[in-house]
Amino acid sequence: MKKINHIISANQFTKKDLREIFKITDRMKTGRYRKPLKNKILATLFYEPSTRTRLSFESAMLKLGGQVLTTENAKESSSAFKGESLKDSIKIISSYVDAIVIRHPDNKSMDVAAKASKVPIINAGNGTDEHPTQAILDFYTISKRLNKFNNIHIALVGDLKNGRTVHSLINLMGKYNTHFYFISPAKLKLSVNYKNFLDSENINYLEEKLENIINKIDVLYMTRIQKERFESLSEYKKINRSYLLSPKIVKRMKKDSIILHPLPRIQELPEEIDDDYRSYYFKQAENGLYARMALLYRILRS
Amino acid sequence: MKKINHIISANQFTKKDLREIFKITDRMKTGRYRKPLKNKILATLFYEPSTRTRLSFESAMLKLGGQVLTTENAKESSSAFKGESLKDSIKIISSYVDAIVIRHPDNKSMDVAAKASKVPIINAGNGTDEHPTQAILDFYTISKRLNKFNNIHIALVGDLKNGRTVHSLINLMGKYNTHFYFISPAKLKLSVNYKNFLDSENINYLEEKLENIINKIDVLYMTRIQKERFESLSEYKKINRSYLLSPKIVKRMKKDSIILHPLPRIQELPEEIDDDYRSYYFKQAENGLYARMALLYRILRS
Amino acid sequence: MKKINHIISANQFTKKDLREIFKITDRMKTGRYRKPLKNKILATLFYEPSTRTRLSFESAMLKLGGQVLTTENAKESSSAFKGESLKDSIKIISSYVDAIVIRHPDNKSMDVAAKASKVPIINAGNGTDEHPTQAILDFYTISKRLNKFNNIHIALVGDLKNGRTVHSLINLMGKYNTHFYFISPAKLKLSVNYKNFLDSENINYLEEKLENIINKIDVLYMTRIQKERFESLSEYKKINRSYLLSPKIVKRMKKDSIILHPLPRIQELPEEIDDDYRSYYFKQAENGLYARMALLYRILRS
Numbered sequence: 001m002k003k004i005n006h007i008i009s010a011n012q013f014t015k016k017d018l019r020e021i022f023k024i025t026d027r028m029k030t031g032r033y034r035k036p037l038k039n040k041i042l043a044t045l046f047y048e049p050s051t052r053t054r055l056s057f058e059s060a061m062l063k064l065g066g067q068v069l070t071t072e073n074a075k076e077s078s079s080a081f082k083g084e085s086l087k088d089s090i091k092i093i094s095s096y097v098d099a100i101v102i103r104h105p106d107n108k109s110m111d112v113a114a115k116a117s118k119v120p121i122i123n124a125g126n127g128t129d130e131h132p133t134q135a136i137l138d139f140y141t142i143s144k145r146l147n148k149f150n151n152i153h154i155a156l157v158g159d160l161k162n163g164r165t166v167h168s169l170i171n172l173m174g175k176y177n178t179h180f181y182f183i184s185p186a187k188l189k190l191s192v193n194y195k196n197f198l199d200s201e202n203i204n205y206l207e208e209k210l211e212n213i214i215n216k217i218d219v220l221y222m223t224r225i226q227k228e229r230f231e232s233l234s235e236y237k238k239i240n241r242s243y244l245l246s247p248k249i250v251k252r253m254k255k256d257s258i259i260l261h262p263l264p265r266i267q268e269l270p271e272e273i274d275d276d277y278r279s280y281y282f283k284q285a286e287n288g289l290y291a292r293m294a295l296l297y298r299i300l301r302s
Numbered sequence: 303m304k305k306i307n308h309i310i311s312a313n314q315f316t317k318k319d320l321r322e323i324f325k326i327t328d329r330m331k332t333g334r335y336r337k338p339l340k341n342k343i344l345a346t347l348f349y350e351p352s353t354r355t356r357l358s359f360e361s362a363m364l365k366l367g368g369q370v371l372t373t374e375n376a377k378e379s380s381s382a383f384k385g386e387s388l389k390d391s392i393k394i395i396s397s398y399v400d401a402i403v404i405r406h407p408d409n410k411s412m413d414v415a416a417k418a419s420k421v422p423i424i425n426a427g428n429g430t431d432e433h434p435t436q437a438i439l440d441f442y443t444i445s446k447r448l449n450k451f452n453n454i455h456i457a458l459v460g461d462l463k464n465g466r467t468v469h470s471l472i473n474l475m476g477k478y479n480t481h482f483y484f485i486s487p488a489k490l491k492l493s494v495n496y497k498n499f500l501d502s503e504n505i506n507y508l509e510e511k512l513e514n515i516i517n518k519i520d521v522l523y524m525t526r527i528q529k530e531r532f533e534s535l536s537e538y539k540k541i542n543r544s545y546l547l548s549p550k551i552v553k554r555m556k557k558d559s560i561i562l563h564p565l566p567r568i569q570e571l572p573e574e575i576d577d578d579y580r581s582y583y584f585k586q587a588e589n590g591l592y593a594r595m596a597l598l599y600r601i602l603r604s
Numbered sequence: 605m606k607k608i609n610h611i612i613s614a615n616q617f618t619k620k621d622l623r624e625i626f627k628i629t630d631r632m633k634t635g636r637y638r639k640p641l642k643n644k645i646l647a648t649l650f651y652e653p654s655t656r657t658r659l660s661f662e663s664a665m666l667k668l669g670g671q672v673l674t675t676e677n678a679k680e681s682s683s684a685f686k687g688e689s690l691k692d693s694i695k696i697i698s699s700y701v702d703a704i705v706i707r708h709p710d711n712k713s714m715d716v717a718a719k720a721s722k723v724p725i726i727n728a729g730n731g732t733d734e735h736p737t738q739a740i741l742d743f744y745t746i747s748k749r750l751n752k753f754n755n756i757h758i759a760l761v762g763d764l765k766n767g768r769t770v771h772s773l774i775n776l777m778g779k780y781n782t783h784f785y786f787i788s789p790a791k792l793k794l795s796v797n798y799k800n801f802l803d804s805e806n807i808n809y810l811e812e813k814l815e816n817i818i819n820k821i822d823v824l825y826m827t828r829i830q831k832e833r834f835e836s837l838s839e840y841k842k843i844n845r846s847y848l849l850s851p852k853i854v855k856r857m858k859k860d861s862i863i864l865h866p867l868p869r870i871q872e873l874p875e876e877i878d879d880d881y882r883s884y885y886f887k888q889a890e891n892g893l894y895a896r897m898a899l900l901y902r903i904l905r906s
Contacts, residue, residue: 041364043357052696055647055673059700062645062671067364069357072374072676087573088566092354095588096361264692271691286699343666345659369666371659374676389875390868394656397890398663 005299006114007122010132010171015149018172022140024294025287028063033293035065036301042066043097045089046124047074047104052263052285053124053134057101060292066300069097090116099300102126120299128162134262135168137291141284142173142219145258153216155181155208158223158243158268160190165262166223170194180205181213185239188229210243214252220245222261222269244268250276260284307601308416309424312434312473317451320474324442326596327589335595337367338603344368345399347391348426349376349406354565354587355426355436359403362594368602371399392418401602404428422601430464436564437470439593443586444475444521447560455518457483457510460525460545460570462492467564468525472496482507483515487541490531512545516554522547524563524571546570552578562586609903610718611726614736614775619753622776626744628898629891637897639669640905646670647701649693650728651678651708656867656889657728657738661705664896670904673701694720703904706730724903732766738866739772741895745888746777746823749862757820759785759812762827762847762872764794769866770827774798784809785817789843792833814847818856824849826865826873848872854880864888 013021027033042061044054049072058068086109093100094117102113107127114121125131143149154173156166160182170180170190174197182190182205189207198205206213214220225243230236250259250273258280261269265281273279315323329335344363346356351374360370388411395402396419404415409429416423427433445451456475458468462484472482472492476499484492484507491509500507508515516522527545532538552561552575560582563571567583575581617625631637646665648658653676662672690713697704698721706717711731718725729735747753758777760770764786774784774794778801786794786809793811802809810817818824829847834840854863854877862884865873869885877883 041361045353051649051675051678052693055675055697055700058673059645062673068673069360069364069370070372070374070674071353071357072674074353089354091584092565092587093357095584096357096591263696282695282699285696289700343663347655371662371666371672372674372676373655373659376655387875391656393886394867394889395659397886398659398893 004114004117005120006110006117007120007132007295007299008110008114009123009130010135010168012132013136013172015175018136018139021136021291021294021298022143024297025140025290028290028293028297033064033297036297037061037064037066040066040099040300041069041097042099042101042296042300043069043071043093044101044124045071045074045093045103047102047109048125049073050103050125053103053288054101056285056288057122057124057292057296060289060296063289064293064297066098066296086112087116090121094118099296122295122299125164127164128167129164130168130171131164131262132168132171133292133295134165134288135172136295137288138165138169138221138260138262138284139172140291141260141280141287142258145280146218146256150177151179152176152218153179153181153213154219154221155183155210155213155217156190156221156223157183157210159188159225159229160184161188162226162229163223166190166221167194169221170198174198174201174203178203181217182207183210183243185225185243188225210249214249215254218254218257220253220257220259222259222265224264224266224268240268245270245273247272247276250278253278306416306419307422308419309422309434309597309601310412310416311425311432312437312470314434315438315474317477320438320441323438323593323596323600324445326599327442327592330592330595330599335366335599338599339363339366339368342368342401342602343371343399344401344403344598344602345371345373345395346403346426347373347376347395347405349404349411350427351375352405352427355405355590356403358587358590359424359426359594359598362591362598365591366595366599368400368598388414389418392423396420401598424597424601427466429466430469431466432470432473433466433564434470434473435594435597436467436590437474438597439590440467440471440523440562440564440586441474442593443562443582443589444560447582448520448558452479453481454478454520455481455483455515456521456523457485457512457515457519458492458523458525459485459512461490461527461531462486463490464528464531465525468492468523469496471523472500476500476503476505480505483519484509485512485545487527487545490527512551516551517556520556520559522555522559522561524561524567526566526568526570542570547572547575549574549578552580555580608718608721609724610714610721611724611736611899611903612714612718613727613734614739614772616736617740617776619779622740622743625740625895625898625902626747628901629744629894632894632897632901637668637901640901641665641668641670644670644703644904645673645701646703646705646900646904647673647675647697648705648728649675649678649697649707651706651713652729653677654707654729657707657892658705660889660892661726661728661896661900664893664900667893668897668901670702670900690716691720694725698722703900726899726903729768731768732771733768734772734775735768735866736772736775737896737899738769738892739776740899741892742769742773742825742864742866742888743776744895745864745884745891746862749884750822750860754781755783756780756822757783757785758823758825759787759814759817759821760794760825760827761787761814763792763829763833764788765792766830766833767827770794770825771798773825774802778802778805778807782807785821786811787814787847789829789847792829814853818853819858822858822861824857824861824863826863826869828868828870828872844872849874849877851876851880854882857882
């Protein structure tokens, strides 16, 4: 039986894989490609809505000459509500298309999908677990800008317990000699299994206040803190305030450092920071297109 | 005026039509076709959500070289809610595309649509009335597997009153020498007009208990019983229990018989039956792609 | 920096522009075009649902050889609900595609979008402000049918205060020697800035009752009056009755006059009028396809 090239976790990529993927991403940026995915069909199944992420996958597929079948809101508008299991849906849909991009609120969804599918499954976010293609584009953006893979000091700020982009980025950059700073409210701290992983890889990490390390870091990776995680709005407001970026803090950052954010943002990243030359999040989002082209190309080329 | 090739009811297909359609379906399975529907556009208008059925039509169209415009949830997101009639919508949309697939909760919707449209309308389910393309793929699956068109003993189980897949299948197989067994709760029995149709065609049918005929049938066609049809949940639970399949019952089936289900399923078809070699419902769903390719090809080729 | 060809307001088009656009529209109707927009991608972002308008843009793009990414219900299913601003969404999505069609409930949305976007923005309706592509297709339909651009007597009927199709049509036809008749309930009168615009262009307009001018006009442009604009249903019913068309009124229209409506309609345009030879609204809707092809071609051809 032929192995299927699912993309489920950032964990699965070796350093060699990443070198290859980044090389293809570079090529995609130049526009030097024909239509390598002609006659291939990608389905996007979003059980949680995300226009931005969905369109970046779909545009990537079209630019490579492939075609797209879209499900903007699978939760509302699929037979899901009639009680059909994800397993049955994937079993059937995987006989219609060549690959399936899924976003799903359940952490276990990707394992279920990968097991049921005849074609590659691409995890576009599963609950609070992972978002591996985001980590690929994040690390591509970082390594290109800093021109290195190792000795990168990166601060991850926000909800590290539930933030799936953060989890995937740790899984990916944890394979390199990275220095992590974890900045989060007490109740939204990174879970122990990620710390165990970093320990096992002999990777340094510190739980710190942003103000204490802001002048040391190469990458400031901001994320949202969601109201729903707190018992009261007042508790949220009190705690959230400490995890908002301000121009005053940004001024203390190193000249050749960068600010990233997986977007969408709320107030943790005020618009006034957009003009700072260290703000790299729109460039990061744009890289998402090229990184996803590279991943689709790698999985689906004949 | 040129006749438009609508697909509204399973009734409309002659035995000759079906032979032709099945022959094209066979060819579609082999992949031996070019892009016969190049430059043709199909619109899918789903006033009731169904990711699976929608994607099978859309994939079929793309594989034939055509293109697709999609409406995942026409009820919510069209001008329908502003009061526009289906008639006006179809009149307008039919000047933008080459064919329209519609699923609609109203039994009369297809007649309205066909009358208003300048292009072929394909019924993908109209209320409790019909689902003709499902019947085509069902009968294709049956006749291929059993290698015959006649003398087939088929049990239809579940909500025969409101089940549109059942209605279309009766309309289709009622043209052949078929032996029907109807198995349903008293209040969900097949309506008299279908029985009259079978009488007029001299076709045998029996209303029976599943246990009494399970060892005689070639095809066990399971369908859902929907909670909404009953006045109370307890009544539903009590009655529904008799229409659930179990491995114990399946064991009594003939060796060369098959189990079908239009899917999605709820508890009437437990997952543990999936591994039985007589379970053919995922194959059936896959055939949906090829049967719909055949139908689109037949309607839209130049 | 290269200027981006946004379509935001009907105001922006010169008479020369319109001559060119109408000439291209004529050509699109003949079908004499290849695939000039090959490899171009259009995104449709509908923050207000409209199957009809969305599909007309999408069909136009496909017919020109381009491709489409669709968002049927951006309000419900995008990251909008997570708090992402339209500005951020457009910034990001405009790095994935070659043009963006937007419908949005906020009047200011198009200025925000145009400022944020790297690619052309096409206004498909912004709140109560404008709907410029509708005005293009309306005026195309009018000038083709009447075979003139000037000396046209047009009655605009309904909610002139909030009707965006009316606003754009005034902006467009106000550049020609047009005679306007404004027919609306007192509280839904055309706002003063449009009247000021017409005054500045030396264009005649009258606020009148329909019955007094029905026999003088070349074009009767009907629009909906929405219940939501009134404090009570009874008030709505009372007022609305005066703005419903009837066969009796239509009979008094000139022989070579036409009835238009941007559709969808409610009761202001009864179905019994559809058969009158002066009813031109389905032709008008069909022209929408060709006019939008012309606009997309003009903006996106290389």
